[in-house]
Amino acid sequence: MKKLLILGVLLFGFISNAQNVLSPSKNILLTFSLEANGKPTYMVFYKDKPVVTRSNLGLVLKDGTDFTSSFTLENTVSNTFDETWQPVLGEQSSIKNHYNELKVELIQSTSKKKLNIIFKVYDEGIAFRYEFPKQPNLNYFIITDEKTEFNLTGNHKTFWIPGDFSSNEYIYEETLLSEIDTDKVNRNNGIAFQNIKERFRIQSPVQMKTSEGLYINIFEAAVVNYPVMHLDVDVSKYKFTSILAPNPLGDKAYLQAPAVTPWRTIMVSNDARDIVSSKMILNLNEPSKLDDTSWIKPMKYVGVWWEMHVGKSTWDYAGSQNAQTQNNNELVASGKHGATTENTKRYIDFAAKHGFDGVLVEGWNVGWEDWFGNWKEDVFDFTTPYPDFDLKAVNDYAKSKGIKMIMHHETSASVANYERHFDRAMNLMKQYGYSAVKTGYVGKIIPRGEYHDGQTMVNHFNYVVKRMADNKLMVNSHESSRPTGYHRTYPNYIAAEAARGTEFSAWSIGNPPMHETILPFTRLLGGPMDYTPGIFEIKMSAYDKTKKEQVHTTLAKQLALYVTMYSPLQMAADLPENYEKHLDAFQFIKDVPVDWQESKYLEAEPGDYLTVARKDKNSEKWFLGAITDENERNTEIKLDFLSPNKKYKAIIYQDGADADWQNNPKSYVIKTIQVTNKSKIKLHLAKGGGTAISFEPIN
Structure with a gap:
């Protein structure tokens, strides 16, 4: 000194x-x-x-x-x-x-x-x-x-x-x-x-x-x-x-x-x-401005979302910008619409069966046919469902199963239009018992000439959070400016995307294996990220043999992301049928909490690797996630974060011996051992791989 x-x-x-x-x-x-x-x-x-x-x-x-x-x-x-x-x-x-x-x-x-x-x-x-x-x-x-x-x-x-x-x-x-x-x-x-x-x-x-x-x-x-x-x-x-x-x-x-x-x-x-x-x-942010925060709850959810990205269904009802119309200018169904009443009930059943909190449905409301790329102003009214989506029936069914519905508001980046409809949209959410909304801002901003990162849009994003708080609703923003700790001031700002998420792996060059080792050093410093992990069907050729796109991780790394990528709002993003094929691995997603009592960053190197251990806020259970980049990695982890004088059952979800994010991403092994806080665990992470572990005290 x-x-x-x-x-x-x-x-x-x-x-x-x-x-x-x-x-x-x-x-x-x-x-x-x-x-x-x-x-x-x-x-x-x-x-x-x-x-x-x-x-x-x-x-x-x-x-x-x-x-x-x-x-x-x-x-x-x-x-x-x-x-x-x-x-x-x-x-x-x-x-x-x-x-x-x-x-x-x-x-x-x-x-x-x-x-x-x-x-x-x-x-x-x-x-x-x-x-x-x-x-x-x-x-x-x-x-x-x-x-x-x-x-x-x-x-x-x-x-x-x-x-x-x-x-x-x-x-x-x-x-x-x-x-x-x-x-x-x-x-x-x-x-x-x-x-x-x-x-x-x-x-x-x-x-x-x-x-x-x-x-x-x-x-x-x-x-x-x-x-x-x-x-x-x-x-x-x-x-x-x-x-x-x-x-x-x-x-x-x-x-x-x-x-x-x-x-x-x-x-x-x-x-x-x-x-x-x-x-x-x-x-560095101001303390919470909310006197009552009892309604702000962590959530794990599934949803009608990934199936649109992989091409199984569509957001729009009619299927194209030049959709045919029939009597009274009504749209003709294409037969591929994802947000139907029956399909949503299927997700509700899956969520209830496996202990999830909520279901997100995208593409439920009219307007998706012809807005993308057209810089239109009046696209959505955020209250009118498509003919095949029965708002009341869906929400009655969800309520009967103990499931909360998550609203989706894609604004088409027409901010003025969203603000004009905002109160009616929130009233609809409250009418049907929605607890949270996922907002989207895909496209060039209207008012034209504004940027996502300008003062006007920063004020808009913050305004949405404040007004939602007035109505006791939580917010998960997508395509917004990146968070900078504002969720301390308004803790109903439960999550955001604001970076390159999992969706890019379905239809583009995707996210390289090092991507998830960098985000905790950058984007996540400002607030929790809705990264939408949990993809088990790694290669998009499973849906279309001509496709070469894929998620650039192993299946075991997808599990580890639930620990390394912090968010109190976590999605099991894959299709229910893909989880049904791997219920043993899916168990970790069911078990892992999303709100924590304590977190320990055990290893970290940006662009290379990250190992995190977290303790459940409501129990004595610990969970560990370890991820690596495109290089395989061997490491040994001390378990001294566990409570002394206790024995734990450790369930280890790890890459198989032949696992590789490109060639064999779905190879994984699950084993159970007994450990204490004096134990050490040797981990082998495949290329683009990871390990997830749950630690449960043995009574």
Whole structure:
């Protein structure tokens, strides 16, 4: 620590107004300073290593105010905060929130306007945000640019996706920072509406690893009334600069003082497990605004969904954009519609038989025939079912079986249309006892010219969560901007997609085996993901012999994902008939909880492997998931997370000796052994494989 402080003094000794903040563990140092021209800058150190070298801070307003220089320091306020709070649903039953804080209050000599910068330094990283205090000469204002910089120390290995303001459903690239280049990204990746405009622009979060083995993650938290942050890359200087999604006028954000921006975050550790297990993003959000959360429940569900992706059925009733009509302009049934009353009852029966909580039905409502790709505004009304879907009969049947129905609202990205119908749609949900909704935003946004990641859409996504909370309804958003911990503030935001999910494996080049080892270091830092695991029929040739698409995992890895990919809303995504063929393996999906008392990240390396153990919130059972990338892996796991002086029955679901994600993905073995907290288990993970284990105390 002494070396660290000496280094800080040497670097900043000749700069006036330098301010230092240490993390509670004293391993991380944040230094803020004003340069001679009044330019605000910061640096970050981990132990004796610089992580972010001197980097500029600031914003530009549309009225000409340049909040990047000419500042003087008016005041500083330091604070220490330490609390433990309990999430409604989560990986842990309690979360520690401990940081040291510095608030610097600045005034600009040229404009006489004030700007505050607030820094929080945690043991796992630092966070900062801009604050605009209420003041006579700053009321309503427009952000045109944010100039936050992240100057890195070297050519780090980087996991990134292209900077597309309209989609985050990309495969992760693994390159050196200097090799970031969106021109080299495979555009034939299944994304229908791509919007990559800059060659050297990527999305946050971005995960990095230095040649010295330091793990660095740049992200943001509490994105409220502000656009999502992307990053422009200077590949020669190893520098990121924030860039915000604009609206059709080119403006970034409309604010009124007092106001704050989201937190910009930098996590750093020499242990990858510290990054993936961090709750810093969640802690940076406001506490829950809901007084009553008793209605927010974890759910495991099945649904009429995957059968459309594999081509067994369709979302639409009539089958084509040029669907024939008959009397009174009624659609003619194609015979392939999936969301029928009888088919839905089949899923309800399956859910009830196997102890699931809910059933999702997509394609139940009129409008699916001709909207995709046509940029239509009035597509769905969210209340009118197709002729072969009896809302009352379906919901009466579900209720008789003890099953909750999950509503589906595909907005066709016509946000104005959804908001016009929103109250009627929620009333319908309440009328029939729906507890949750899956929203979708496929396509280019209407109002036209807006992006998924712009301020308008961020506000819309948050508005939906708030209004659903008013009606005691839970939300699972798809094709939304990626979460940044907002589910702490509104815990009914139970899950989101907001990344490349399992569906891409049915009809595109799919997700490579390393994909699921990267998502916990990136997308999942902001909130639980509805990844829709549990695919047992791996190869799509099972449905059509001409198809070459497949899920890029083994069956055993699909089981392990229920532990490694956290979500309190988990889908058993495959078809009931495919589970009936493998009921022994399906048992793990039935047994695994989705809400946890404790989580232990035992092994972690982005792009390579992940091993997680979690304890059920409501029992003494533990569950373990281990996954690998395209390389087979042998490892030995200590079971010291188990309670002492207890014996456990361990049921191990593992890859078969001949398993391989490409050549033999459905080869698996199930065995049962007795273990204690002093035991060790040797695991063999096949290429693209995994292992899932349940630990049940023996009375």
